[in-house]
Amino acid sequence: MNVRAIRSIYVFEMARAFRTLMTSILSPVITTSLYFVVFGSAIGSRIETIDGVAYGAFIVPGLMMLSILNESISNASFGIYLPKWSGTIYELLSAPVSHVEVIIGYVGAAASKSVLLGTLILLTARLFVPYEIVHPVWMVGFLILTAVTFSMFGFILGLWADSFEKLQVVPLLIVTPMTFLGGSFYSIKMLPPLWQKVTLLNPVVYLISGFRWSFYGTADVSVGVSLGMTLAFMLACLLGIRWIFATGHRLRA
Amino acid sequence: MIGDPPTTPAATRVSDPILSLRGVTKVYEGGLTALSAIDLDIERGEIFALLGPNGAGKTTLIGVVCGIVRPTSGQILADGYDVARDYRKARQAIGLVPQELSTDAFESVWSSVKFSRGLFGKRPDPAYLEGVLKALSLWDKRDDKIMTLSGGMKRRVLIAKALSHEPHILFLDEPTAGVDVELRRDMWAMVHELRKRGVTIILTTHYIEEAEQMADRIGVIDKGKIVLVERKNTLMRKLGQKQLILHLSKPSKVLPKGLEDHTLELSQDGYRLVYTFDKHQEDTGIANLLARLSQLGIEYTDLQTQQSSLEDIFVSLVRAPT
Numbered sequence: 001m002n003v004r005a006i007r008s009i010y011v012f013e014m015a016r017a018f019r020t021l022m023t024s025i026l027s028p029v030i031t032t033s034l035y036f037v038v039f040g041s042a043i044g045s046r047i048e049t050i051d052g053v054a055y056g057a058f059i060v061p062g063l064m065m066l067s068i069l070n071e072s073i074s075n076a077s078f079g080i081y082l083p084k085w086s087g088t089i090y091e092l093l094s095a096p097v098s099h100v101e102v103i104i105g106y107v108g109a110a111a112s113k114s115v116l117l118g119t120l121i122l123l124t125a126r127l128f129v130p131y132e133i134v135h136p137v138w139m140v141g142f143l144i145l146t147a148v149t150f151s152m153f154g155f156i157l158g159l160w161a162d163s164f165e166k167l168q169v170v171p172l173l174i175v176t177p178m179t180f181l182g183g184s185f186y187s188i189k190m191l192p193p194l195w196q197k198v199t200l201l202n203p204v205v206y207l208i209s210g211f212r213w214s215f216y217g218t219a220d221v222s223v224g225v226s227l228g229m230t231l232a233f234m235l236a237c238l239l240g241i242r243w244i245f246a247t248g249h250r251l252r253a
Numbered sequence: 254m255i256g257d258p259p260t261t262p263a264a265t266r267v268s269d270p271i272l273s274l275r276g277v278t279k280v281y282e283g284g285l286t287a288l289s290a291i292d293l294d295i296e297r298g299e300i301f302a303l304l305g306p307n308g309a310g311k312t313t314l315i316g317v318v319c320g321i322v323r324p325t326s327g328q329i330l331a332d333g334y335d336v337a338r339d340y341r342k343a344r345q346a347i348g349l350v351p352q353e354l355s356t357d358a359f360e361s362v363w364s365s366v367k368f369s370r371g372l373f374g375k376r377p378d379p380a381y382l383e384g385v386l387k388a389l390s391l392w393d394k395r396d397d398k399i400m401t402l403s404g405g406m407k408r409r410v411l412i413a414k415a416l417s418h419e420p421h422i423l424f425l426d427e428p429t430a431g432v433d434v435e436l437r438r439d440m441w442a443m444v445h446e447l448r449k450r451g452v453t454i455i456l457t458t459h460y461i462e463e464a465e466q467m468a469d470r471i472g473v474i475d476k477g478k479i480v481l482v483e484r485k486n487t488l489m490r491k492l493g494q495k496q497l498i499l500h501l502s503k504p505s506k507v508l509p510k511g512l513e514d515h516t517l518e519l520s521q522d523g524y525r526l527v528y529t530f531d532k533h534q535e536d537t538g539i540a541n542l543l544a545r546l547s548q549l550g551i552e553y554t555d556l557q558t559q560q561s562s563l564e565d566i567f568v569s570l571v572r573a574p575t
C-alpha cells in the first residue's frame with residue numbers, strides 16, 4: 001500500500017476545498033440557512049407536527065442529506081474530472097499507485113468534506129430550531145455511509161464524464177429531483193397511496209428515512225430496510241468502479 | 254552518400270539496458286497502429302534522443318513505458334521490472350516531463366512538487382526539493398501559483414515535478430518546444446548535469462541540433478517503427494566525411510586497375526566513381542587521386558563533392574517509402 005500517495009491525494013484534494021472555501025463550505029451553509037428561514041420558519045409555522053416532530057426539526061435530517069448527496073457527488077466527480085480535463089492526470093497514471101489507493105484518496109477526501117459539511121449544517125440548524133438526536137451513533141454511521149457511497153458515485157461520474165456538461169447533467173437531472181422527491185421536506189405518508197408506492201423506487205427515500213430515524217426514532221420505512229438499501233447502493237458503486245477500472249477505459253488510452 | 258542508411262539492428266540492443274522494449278505494439282481504439290513491434294534498449298546512464306516527424310509515435314512510446322498508454326502487446330522492462338506486472342517498482346524509477354504543459358494551475362509551485370514526491374511514495378525531503386527548485390531557478394517562485402508563471406517556467410515546474418521522486422530514468426517529451434534559446438541552453442546544461450549524477454535520459458525533439466548537442470545515441474522513429482539507432486559519434490563521423498563523385502566518360506565494370514590503394518567505390522551502373530574522404534584532414538588525397546586518374550588515362554566528364562548532414566539522413570529515412 002502506497003500510504004504516502006493516498007495521503008498526498010487526500011491532502012491535495014482537501015487543500016482544493018479550503019482554497020475555494022466560499023463555494024465548498026460557505027455556500028451550502030448559506031443555502032441551508034435559507035431553507036430553514038423559508039421552510040422551517042415561514043412555511044413550517046403553518047404546518048402541524050409530523051410524527052410528533054415540529055416541522056422545522058423534521059426537515060433537519062433531510063436537508064443534511066440533500067447537501068451531503070450533492071456535495072459528495074460534485075466534489076468527488078470534480079476531483080477526478082479536473083485532472084482529466086487539464087491533463088495533469090498523466091501524473092496519476094504514471095505514479096506507482098493502485099486503483100484502490102486512488103479511490104481511497106479521492107473518495108476519502110470527498111467524503112470527509114461532506115461529513116464536515118453535514119456537521120456544519122447540523123450546527124447551523126441549531127440556530128434556527130431545537131432538535132434532538134435519539135441515536136447519535138447511528139446518525140454518524142448513516143452520515144459517513146452516505147457520504148462515502150455518494151462520493152463513490154461521484155467518482156464514477158467523474159471517470160465517465162468527458163465534458164463539463166455531462167458532469168453537471170447527472171446531478172441536475174437525476175440526483176436533485178431524487179433528493180427533493182425523497183422526502184426531505186415531507187413524510188412520504190403524506191403522499192397519496194399510489195405515490196407512496198412509486199416513491200419507494202427512489203433510493204434516496206431510504207437514506208433520508210434511516211437518517212431521520214436516527215434523529216427522532218420514527219421513520220417512513222423500517223431502519224433495517226434503510227440500512228440494507230444504503231449498503232446495497234454502496235456495493236453497486238463499488239462494483240461500478242471495479243468494472244470501470246477493470247476495463248481500463250476512460251483513463252488510459 | 255552511397256550505401257544504405259546506417260541502420261544497424263544490433264545497435265537497438267545493449268548489454269546492460271536500463272530500459273528494454275521487446276515487440277511493443279500499440280493499436281489505438283479506432284485501429285491506428287501508433288507503434289509497431291518496437292525493439293529498443295536504452296543503456297544505463299546514457300542520453301538517448303528520439304527523433305521523428307509529427308505523429309511518428311514518440312509520445313506513444315513514452316506513454317507505454319510510463320503507464321499512460323496501454324500497449325497492445327509486447328514486453329517492457331524498466332530498471333529490470335516489468336512495467337505491467339511490477340508497475341510500482343518500475344514507475345518509481347521513472348520520471349516524466351510530458352509534451353503538453355499540463356499543470357495544476359491553482360497550486361503553488363511548492364505544493365505541486367511536494368504532491369508529486371508523495372504520490373511516488375517518497376518520504377518528505379524539503380531539502381532535496383529545495384535543491385531541485387534552485388537548480389531550475391524556481392526557488393524564488395515557490396509560493397507563486399503555477400498559472401501566473403510563463404510557459405518556460407511552467408516547463409521547469411514539470412521538470413521539477415518529474416525529478417521530485419529522484420528517478421533513475423527521465424523522459425523529456427520535447428523539453429525545448431517553444432522555449433527560448435537561453436532556456437534551451439539551461440535545459441541542455443541541466444540534462445548533462447543529471448547524466449553526471451547517473452540519471453538515464455530519453456528525450457524527444459524535432460531539433461536535430463539538439464540531438465547533436467545532447468545525445469549519446471540517436472534513434473529515429475517513423476510511422477511507429479524505429480528506423481535507425483546509432484551512436485551520435487558514429488553518425489557525426491559519417492557526417493564529417495565528404496564524397497567526391499566523378500562521372501566517367503565510359504562505364505567501367507570493375508574498379509579500374511591501379512586505383513586499389515584509394516578508398517574508392519564504383520556505382521552500380523559503372524558510370525560514377527565515388528571517393529570518400531575526411532574533410533577535416535589536411536591532405537584529402539584529392540590531388541593525388543586526380544593525378545593518378547590522368548596517369549591511367551581515365552576520363553571523366555564532371556566532378557562534384559557532396560556531404561550529408563544529420564538532417565539529410567533524417568529526411569531520407571522518414572521520406573523513404575515503406
Ligand SMILES: Nc1ncnc2c1ncn2[C@@H]1O[C@H](COP(=O)(O)OP(=O)(O)OP(=O)(O)O)[C@@H](O)[C@H]1O
Pocket residue numbers: 253281282283285287305306307308309310311312313314352
Ligand atoms: N489517444 C489517442 N487515440 C488515438 N490515436 C492517437 C492517440 N494518441 C495519439 N494517437 C495517434 O497516434 C499517432 C502517434 O502519435 P504520437 O503522439 O505518439 O506522435 P508523436 O511522435 O509524439 O508526434 P509529435 O511530434 O506531434 O508530438 C498519431 O497518428 C496520433 O494521431
Ligand SMILES: [Mg+2]
Pocket residue numbers: 311312313352426
Ligand atoms: Mg509527441
